[in-house]
Amino acid sequence: MEMNQQYLDMFIEESKEHLQSCSDNLLVLENNPEDLSIVNEIFRSAHTLKGMAATMGFEDLADLTHKMENVLDAIRNEKIPVNSNLLDIVFESVDHLEAMIMDVAEGGDGKRDVSETVAKLKAIEAGELIPSQTQSQNEVAADVATEEPTIVRNLIYDEYDITVFEQSKEQGFNVFEITISLRPDCLLKAARVYMVFEVLEKNGEVLKSFPTVEKLEDEQFDQSFQVTFITKDSAEDIQKKINKVSEIDRVEVVPLTKEMIKNSSKEGLVSNEQEEQTTQQVVSQSPKATEKKANVQKDKNASKQSSHTKTIRVSIERLDILMNLFEELVTDRGRLQSIATELNHSELSETVERMSRTMGDLQNIVLTMRMIPVETVFNRFPKMVRSLSRDLNKKITLNIIGAETELDRTVIDEIGDPLVHLIRNSVDHGIESPEVRRANGKPEEGTVVLRAYHSGNHVFIEIEDDGAGINKEKVLNKAIAKGVVTPEAASMLTDKQINELILESGFSTAEKVTDVSGRGVGLDVVKTTIQSLGGSISIESQEGIGSKFSIQLPLTLSIISVMLVEIEEEIYAVPLSSIIETSIIKKSDILNAHNQKVIDFRGKVVPLIFLDEVFEVPRTEEIDDEFLSIVIVRKGDNLAGLVVDSFIGQQEIVLKSLGNYLKNIFAISGATILGNGKVALIVDVNALMK
Amino acid sequence: MATVTEQENIKVIVFQLEDKEYAIPVTNVQGIERLMHITRVPRTEKYVKGVINLRGVVTPIIDLRERFGLPPVEQNDSVRIIIIQLDDMEVGFVVDSANDVIDIPVSSIEPQPEVVGIKEEAFISGVSKIDNRLLILLHLDKILNLSE
Numbered sequence: 037m038e039m040n041q042q043y044l045d046m047f048i049e050e051s052k053e054h055l056q057s058c059s060d061n062l063l064v065l066e067n068n069p070e071d072l073s074i075v076n077e078i079f080r081s082a083h084t085l086k087g088m089a090a091t092m093g094f095e096d097l098a099d100l101t102h103k104m105e106n107v108l109d110a111i112r113n114e115k116i117p118v119n120s121n122l123l124d125i126v127f128e129s130v131d132h133l134e135a136m137i138m139d140v141a142e143g144g145d146g147k148r149d150v151s152e153t154v155a156k157l158k159a160i161e162a163g164e165l166i167p168s169q170t171q172s173q174n175e176v177a178a179d180v181a182t183e184e185p186t187i188v189r190n191l192i193y194d195e196y197d198i199t200v201f202e203q204s205k206e207q208g209f210n211v212f213e214i215t216i217s218l219r220p221d222c223l224l225k226a227a228r229v230y231m232v233f234e235v236l237e238k239n240g241e242v243l244k245s246f247p248t249v250e251k252l253e254d255e256q257f258d259q260s261f262q263v264t265f266i267t268k269d270s271a272e273d274i275q276k277k278i279n280k281v282s283e284i285d286r287v288e289v290v291p292l293t294k295e296m297i298k299n300s301s302k303e304g305l306v307s308n309e310q311e312e313q314t315t316q317q318v319v320s321q322s323p324k325a326t327e328k329k330a331n332v333q334k335d336k337n338a339s340k341q342s343s344h345t346k347t348i349r350v351s352i353e354r355l356d357i358l359m360n361l362f363e364e365l366v367t368d369r370g371r372l373q374s375i376a377t378e379l380n381h382s383e384l385s386e387t388v389e390r391m392s393r394t395m396g397d398l399q400n401i402v403l404t405m406r407m408i409p410v411e412t413v414f415n416r417f418p419k420m421v422r423s424l425s426r427d428l429n430k431k432i433t434l435n436i437i438g439a440e441t442e443l444d445r446t447v448i449d450e451i452g453d454p455l456v457h458l459i460r461n462s463v464d465h466g467i468e469s470p471e472v473r474r475a476n477g478k479p480e481e482g483t484v485v486l487r488a489y490h491s492g493n494h495v496f497i498e499i500e501d502d503g504a505g506i507n508k509e510k511v512l513n514k515a516i517a518k519g520v521v522t523p524e525a526a527s528m529l530t531d532k533q534i535n536e537l538i539l540e541s542g543f544s545t546a547e548k549v550t551d552v553s554g555r556g557v558g559l560d561v562v563k564t565t566i567q568s569l570g571g572s573i574s575i576e577s578q579e580g581i582g583s584k585f586s587i588q589l590p591l592t593l594s595i596i597s598v599m600l601v602e603i604e605e606e607i608y609a610v611p612l613s614s615i616i617e618t619s620i621i622k623k624s625d626i627l628n629a630h631n632q633k634v635i636d637f638r639g640k641v642v643p644l645i646f647l648d649e650v651f652e653v654p655r656t657e658e659i660d661d662e663f664l665s666i667v668i669v670r671k672g673d674n675l676a677g678l679v680v681d682s683f684i685g686q687q688e689i690v691l692k693s694l695g696n697y698l699k700n701i702f703a704i705s706g707a708t709i710l711g712n713g714k715v716a717l718i719v720d721v722n723a724l725m726k
Numbered sequence: 727m728a729t730v731t732e733q734e735n736i737k738v739i740v741f742q743l744e745d746k747e748y749a750i751p752v753t754n755v756q757g758i759e760r761l762m763h764i765t766r767v768p769r770t771e772k773y774v775k776g777v778i779n780l781r782g783v784v785t786p787i788i789d790l791r792e793r794f795g796l797p798p799v800e801q802n803d804s805v806r807i808i809i810i811q812l813d814d815m816e817v818g819f820v821v822d823s824a825n826d827v828i829d830i831p832v833s834s835i836e837p838q839p840e841v842v843g844i845k846e847e848a849f850i851s852g853v854s855k856i857d858n859r860l861l862i863l864l865h866l867d868k869i870l871n872l873s874e
Contacts, residue, residue: 231765361732607763641801650768651768652769692783693782693784693787694767694777694784695785695815695816695817697786697816697870698774698786701767701770702768704767707784709782713763714763715765716765
């Protein structure tokens with residue numbers, strides 16, 4: 037088969053995307069088995085995939101997709117109801133498809149024995165395996181539909197909106213339709229819209245708007261727009277509050293009634309936009325009017341999200357090359373800076389200064405270009421949790437929050453496996469079985485929350501479960517039995533430290549070894565991987581209530597800010613991320629406690645670490661200075677003071693490894709090349725504070 | 727050695743330590759550098775001098791005198807760093823001087839003679855005698871073996 041590599045790459049990429057969207061939507065469908073619009077989404081992905089596979093000549097792939105498509109078609113035409121067993125088989129097909137694509141990506145022919153799955157799919161299609169309960173809530177909506185078009189109202193409600201409306205009413209909220217007209221001479225329409233929305237969001241919740249928020253932001257509307265608004269306030273209050281925004285011509289607040297909803301949920305699309313009408317035709321073959329609306333609405337939203345930014349695909353290798361070249365530049369910039377200072381040449385200094393600023397911007401761009409949303413790692417977890425919980429007979433929902441949080445590609449590449457470990461751990465050891473949960477007065481269904489967010493120069497990823505928590509006594513006993521800690525040391529540990537014992541090597545709490553997790557290797561590997569990424573992990577846990585694993589990761593691994601310090605002739609770099617502050621103390625302020633020199637730093641006792649001793653720096657003569665320069669560093673909640681000869685200053689440096697020959701050097705995490713061309717070593721604060 | 731024919735030669739870099747000449751196959755040599763600033767790496771073996779900036783790559787340096795248990799010398803202009811590549815490792819050897827690139831016939835290589843008592847013995851893979859010069863061929867992987 038003669039095939040253009042370029043097309044093949046594109047095919048693989050797009051197939052992966054379609055399969056991902058299939059999996060995502062299947063999970064959504066499982067929770068909303070009645071929502072046939074989701075089936076349509078899946079059907080479309082599968083259909084595109086089939087077409088592409090057939091064009092590229094991967095017949096097995098096309099064939100399996102075709103069978104899957106048949107089942108999906110039957111579902112959306114309501115010939116077969118959706119249930120977990122059926123979805124299992126569809127998931128199985130998606131797994132096979134993924135495997136085939138992977139095979140193609142690795143240069144294979146995408147062939148795979150899928151006869152079993154195909155047989156199952158055929159059986160479903162033929163109507164076997166179908167439990168009898170068929171129900172559709174959509175018919176209700178369709179029945180009440182009557183022909184009564186309204187004139188000015190543009191808002192259209194789907195089933196979701198109706199549910200929200202009903203719930204809000206039940207909870208004593210008012211639901212209004214507000215029509216806001218701007219003055220004809222209004223210049224900054226988007227700004228006014230923004231201000232109106234801000235007022236509204238302070239007082240309640242905007243359910244819907246016409247035109248959509250995106251269009252409003254792009255000023256794609258005339259003088260007026262409408263929103264559906266849920267609030268506790270009265271109509272007059274709302275009207276007054278909105279009128280406070282300048283350049284508003286008129287505000288009309290009308291309470292939303294059931295009749296209005298019914299009318300607008302069945303009335304034809306008022307808008308005459310071409311796009312909407314065509315989508316309507318393509319998308320819905322379903323006979324029910326309400327569904328049509330829902331489909332169109334969803335489809336519109338989906339296309340809106342993707343149409344906003346134009347992107348091109350760039351291979352990761354190219355970005356890596358760009359990054360390497362940029363790193364060279366950073367080193368040279370350092371060199372230029374030191375030359376400029378030496379020469380004391382003002383024009384040169386100015387140019388270097390300007391170049392540095394441009395390079396700062398460039399660095400931001402290069403770094404953000406390599407940023408990928410953690411979604412790329414997270415999106416495999418819903419399926420994993422689903423199948424794990426079915427294997428273990430547990431009921432578990434996985435909530436993912438902040439999947440859009442971005443991280444450097446190098447970190448993304450490494451973080452997948454540790455997260456798999458931690459999630460498996462939560463699912464296997466954290467969440468109890470439904471019976472136990474019921475007995476303990478908890479809901480049968482356990483929850484695992486996977487959360488990612490930015491904070492400062494770090495990204496945090498948290499895995500939180502509402503399971504059994506960590507049994508501290510058991511952990512301690514086991515740790516002592518396994519020799520992880522001595523009994524004497526154990527009595528000194530804080531709760532948090534006890535929890536974190538489970539991350540030590542040679543420790544595994546699972547009483548029985550299961551397939552899912554716990555072979556004695558595991559969590560300590562997680563800890564090592566995260567530390568090698570320059571991150572840290574901590575555990576909070578309350579027995580009976582749940583546990584939270586927090587991972588802190590640096591935004592990027594290749595360029596970091598450091599404080600350069602000098603000891604005798606040698607220069608060391610201390611990462612700024614672990615520095616609290618620098619300070620100069622009197623020698624007489626040093627106290628002795630248990631053979632350890634400490635200082636009183638803002639009311640805290642902070643141990644001193646003499647870097648010249650740790651690094652065995654050769655001294656030409658004893659220094660006897662009255663003052664000591666100290667870098668206060670932090671690891672978790674613990675502080676320590678690194679004693680150095682002098683501070684040189686803060687600098688951005690490129691992280692380099694010491695090479696394969698020098699591995700595991702104590703308290704040195706890497707090296708960098710300074711402006712003068714010499715190598716400086718980077719201090720590993722975590723190792724120093726063990 | 728029986729299978730090798732008389733004609734086959736290997737190209738080696740010859741360098742000097744104390745009063746002896748040593749040889750390393752050119753295939754393992756990346757380049758020869760003048761002595762430059764070496765940054766000491768703490769808590770390593772004594773023969774690990776530190777690391778240098780080799781055109782942007784941080785490269786570890788081994789002092790062969792120290793490694794062979796020879797006394798240190800005053801640093802002078804002829805001292806060179808030979809950059810060696812072995813498997814995925816790149817390291818530099820500090821030597822007294824690097825003088826020559828020569829071809830030596832494989833047939834001239836003999837197993838190391840039974841000399842006793844010197845530390846470098848363990849690193850010798852063989853000797854070759856060419857026109858009154860005695861070249862000592864080295865076991866690179868044994869020199870690099872940190873666990874020793």
